[in-house]
């Protein structure tokens with residue numbers, strides 16, 4: 363499916379009369395415009411973000427436009443606007459919103475992290491999400507073949523018992539069927555004894 367870059371569909375958004383900032387956009391005429399339209403929160407958009415952040419001369423104007431038009435779909439100015447948290451990050455970057463920086467404890471891994479985001483409770487690493495289902499199947503495998511208990515999996519992986527219990531039921535501590543890449547990696551590092559011997 364081919365989609366149109368957000369600004370191309372919003373013709374009344376110029377900030378500077380007489381200067382069409384869109385002419386200078388790094389994403390203009392890019393051969394893969396879909397990069398700027400990740401389908402879901404798990405659909406990577408790092409390539410688009412990299413172009414916005416490192417190669418676009420009109421990033422700030424683009425960000426102001428995204429904020430003013432309350433963009434909710436595209437990646438603009440290097441932020442995934444469909445993610446409410448990233449949209450707040452965009453506003454913080456623009457200086458439109460400037461909440462105090464706080465130190466919080468990640469609710470998933472317990473690491474302390476610093477954020478200005480008023481609602482953020484997960485550290486940057488735990489916000490990098492991957493699909494839940496393979497992790498769920500791996501935990502089932504550890505229990506059925508490796509005879510692990512949930513506590514045993516938690517102890518071997520360093521993931522909390524509560525999170526392991528949720529994942530074992532196919533549920534996620536996140537919104538949607540996802541789990542953090544860091545937690546998934548820790549759980550995949552735990553193997554059954556049989557696999558460990560043949561590895």
Ligand code: SF4
Pocket residue numbers: 387388389390398413414415418419420421422424425437438439440
């Ligand atoms: S910041 Fe990104 S989305 Fe905005 S114009 Fe530049 S390349 Fe396009």
Ligand SMILES: [Zn+2]
Pocket residue numbers: 468469470471472473484485486487488
């Ligand atoms: Zn974390």
